[in-house]
Amino acid sequence: MTKASWSKALFALMLVLLLALAACNGGSEESEGSGSEGSGEGSGSEKSEDGLYSIDDFSTEKTNEGEAIEGGELNYGIVTDTAFEGTLNYNFYSGAPDAEIIAWFDEPLLSWDENYIYTNDGAATYKTSDDGRVFTFTIGDNVNWHDGEPVTAEDWAFAHEVIGDPEYPGVRYGEDFTNIEGMEEYHNGEADSISGIEVVDEKTLKITYKKATPSLLTGSIWAYALPKHIFKDIPVADMIDSPEVRENPIGMGPFKVESIVPGESVTMVKNEDYYKGEPKLDKVTVKVINPSTVVQALETGEVDTVDSFPVDQYPDNADMSNVEFLGTTDKAYTYIGFKLGTWDKEAKEVKPDDSKKMADVNLRKAMWHAVDNNAVGEKFYNGLRWNATTLIPPSHPEFHDTENPGLEYDPEKANQILDDAGYEDVNDDGFRETPDGEELVINFASMSGGDTAEPLANYYIQSWETVGLNVQLLDGRLQEFNTFYDRVGQNGDDDPEVDIYQGAWTVGNDISPDGLYGRDALFNFSRYASEENDKFIEEGLSEESFDIEHRKEVYNEWQQFMVEEVPVFPTLYRSVLVPVNNRVQNYSIALDWAPRYHEISVNSEEAQTAE
Template sequence: MRKVMGSRYVFVSLMLVLALMLGACTSNGGNGAAESASPGASAEPTASASAAPAEDDGLYSIEDFNKVKINEGTALKGGSVTYGLVSDTPFEGTLNFNFYSSNPDAMVLQWFDEGLLTWDANYVYTNDGAATYEVSEDGRTFTFTIRDNVNWQDGQPVTAEDWLFAHEIIGHKDYDGPRYDSNFTNIEGMQEYHDGKAKTISGIKVLGDKQLQITYIQSTPSLLTGGVWTYPLAKHIFGDMDVAKISSSKEVREKPIGFGPFKVKSIVPGESVVFEKNADYWRGEPALDEVMLKVINPTTVVQQLESGGVDLVDSFPVDQYPDNAGMSNVEFLGMIDRAYTYIGFKLGTWDKEAKVVKPNDKAKMGDVNLRKAMWQAVDNDAVGKKFYHGLRWNATTLIPPSHPEFHDSTNKGVTYDPEAAKKLLDDAGYKLNGEFRTNPDGSELVINFISMTGGDIAEPLARYYVQSWAAIGLNVNLEMVEFNSFYDRVGSNGDDDPAVDVYQAAWQVGIDVDPAGLYGKDAIYNFPRFETEENSRLLAEGVSEKAFDVSVRQGIYKEWQQYMVDQVPVFPTLYRSELVPVNKRIMNYAIGDGTGIYLHQLAVSQDKPFVAEK
């Protein structure tokens, strides 16, 4: 890795400043997600319950952590636990899978609702969930059967009509959520229904109270790994409601309902939720009587864990791990997260009416040379080591290593080289005029950059990027924005803030490797608003009939990863670990997929949490 002394000095100086700042602080604005496990082969914990740093270098490896909590003691009947949702802002409170858009809301949802299908460790749907399925020989028609004992928490059965109703709402022209994308337009008759040319979706048929059939236009390898929408919507509750008003209704925000292991008992909006057990849960009566979920600030997570104020959290700020690895009352679980952090460039807007990306060929960040230079200017390898002690590391492509079959480990992305960045800008006509560069036409170039607030690292890290870009002559203004406002401004509601040129964010990717939900032309989550014929071609080929051959699909996504490296609509910065500390009284708990452990099995070995020894 090439470094020049001037740029290296800028980086090291900033690291020294940050080290002093962080000496008295221990927090981070991470937004990782712990999920209820899916069935599959049981995962056995290794002998060590915590990881140690690699010899001499002070770095840790996520490979040294367990995914399954080691049980200690005997499970009590009943009891309660407290779950900490680590965030510096309230959760938004859109508590329905058909409408939510933020990870904190998903962390609330997991306790009282779930999908009708589950998946195994390889992210393939199984027949072990609340519904089973059969697939026709041509791979286009799925027949689903919901189990007889699957009921909504008000006692009404979950029906095939509810599953159809979810598709009708998401496909409706007045739907205001983020789910309508290529997975839905691939259903026969969905486009005609969405356009108002048909009153029903011809490709979906209710065969009985508990049986639904869906026929897709094209059989794709993604259908078995996340391409089927598995979240029903209670028609007896929402059936007479205006579609445009459902997401803001009290039935979504104040009194949500599901068919998961716990029921919502009470909500303090944005702050806390009390859940009580759902004795009628289809997998069996939960072991616990109650779960208390509360939002805790990243700056207080350590104190909350040490005191027993929370039993477990959705995710632990990994920068705080080295100072707390020996916390005596918890066991740290860990895994490679299905996530990456990235820098995005605004290249267009969202067409709300057509529900497609609308590229802008005159966008300020439209020059790929400018975008590539900004990638070359930042040393993410050093960031991962210095800030995160090896538990986050330099990212290279937009398919993370959580999907090892498709992540191209041979692709090194764009490497840190500030001198090459300067030359690239020089050659592209961005000339220095004093401290900063102008546009090629000689006009002033000021780049507006927004990043999310979080813990003490959030702003210094964003300022490192600004300083790195200043070192190559770019004038970048930083604005720190809280979580919910941030995503509004980058376009989660379809309204792109024209004042935003560049942003730093993170994606928790789906179980299916298909990246069209983030970078397709009809994906509202395509926040850079990037679209080209080549991008559409590669994404389409990735779910084509020929992609059923895994080696062919690997080749397609290898090509797509390189294409996105070349085009730089966004660039990945860090791949992420997920660390979850769990109080030692907790039993039957796991993170990730394929463990065969579910939230209804969660139990405790004593009434009160263990408290850390001082």
């Protein structure tokens, strides 16, 4: 690709994404404006006549009230019914609660805009070669680790070396890394260094990729450094459990870790030397808040805000007087996954197994047809979650196929599919046996958390029972967060007792499905792989896919392909609701918000309490 064509492709990508987002947000300016002008007392969405809410009626920007004081402390809640794991480094973490904590004290070297495209406004800038394969990164001179040492090109290269090491214990290694020249040879022990990574000088790093892909502009560059002066003497296999990750984590972000109560809270103080300027707050405490007590924690001012408010609790608390509710469409969906294989630890790829209980696509299709997710969204979430149709959510309007209905609720069709496939009740116990006449009991893993977790799992079980399928909760109970992900395979160990599971994914800025459904993706918990899927993923990352229309066509076809194959099926798209105490200023949940934690301030020492 010539320099001119590369520049043209980049411009076209930015333009189309901008227009797509503008079209998606059309008509929302008025509602966002009214949210900004509100009093902050329970600001949010008005319930419609049918008792439902719309995420389109919420603002993403907090209203500022009064004048900010100097300093102050913010209390931030992570809503979960389990302890956070405590893997507090971007290069090693796997759970969302840990990511929420890390974001306060560390950050990527590259920033992005509201269209998910990398910019040159962050801690590092970048330039590309004529063919779009070589990226040259320059880290700012004033970007330092919390111990005062500069963040260097060596640190950035070191992060790649650790993740590419054959002893690396984390979950990051995949196609984003194997696309770097020499990475696979290094990973396989055939080379002592990564030929495609060059440290030019203290602040300049050059990375050569095997192929130019549109994903390089929107998320597949690993933008997180690892302080080599701290980790260089720690064996790679031991890094994830080291005190440098678990007890004394370090970053380059606006706040510095002061103390940790394992699994419960992390207290941070401001980083006065933060490269974007001294933070306005003196201190931030991030703590775990149980979903059952989150309302009380907000009303009493125990926390000023939380990562995400349980939307099923919103109707009863929409008028909470001491907070303003912000909201947006989440980059996420919940889904039902079918176990179709295992993870090959040696090959580091999915190993499909046709003998698996859920291997029959007819059984999987019938289970999708049997559930009414429109009803789930309305009954459990008052419209703040809604029926999902494909595996690319509407948070990415340029690629979400609005014309694809997925497999619609149709229990009669589900029954017919099962009948035709030979699943019959041969012993008159009310449940279907396999086509071979053997008992069919499907073990369902679902997570605990919040008031809706158990009734929602029971709803799905009852829906499948209606079409004659005997689905039972794994171990007869809901699974705690960390246990759930261990059993579905986040460490590469797939529990053979799990047949199906209910999970959720937050998708990345880049919409390529490779990281969740690729053959070499550890997060591909269904363990599905096929040559057809490989081709779709490859084509979506091809040079031809710099043409946005071509990439949209590829991903529309992939969305339909996954509807037909059903290794998983999406259940609900999600909104994010974030209540923010009235004393808090300069708070936002907009897409490009993450780099701006240093701007948050408060107008009083104590949080407001509910009337």
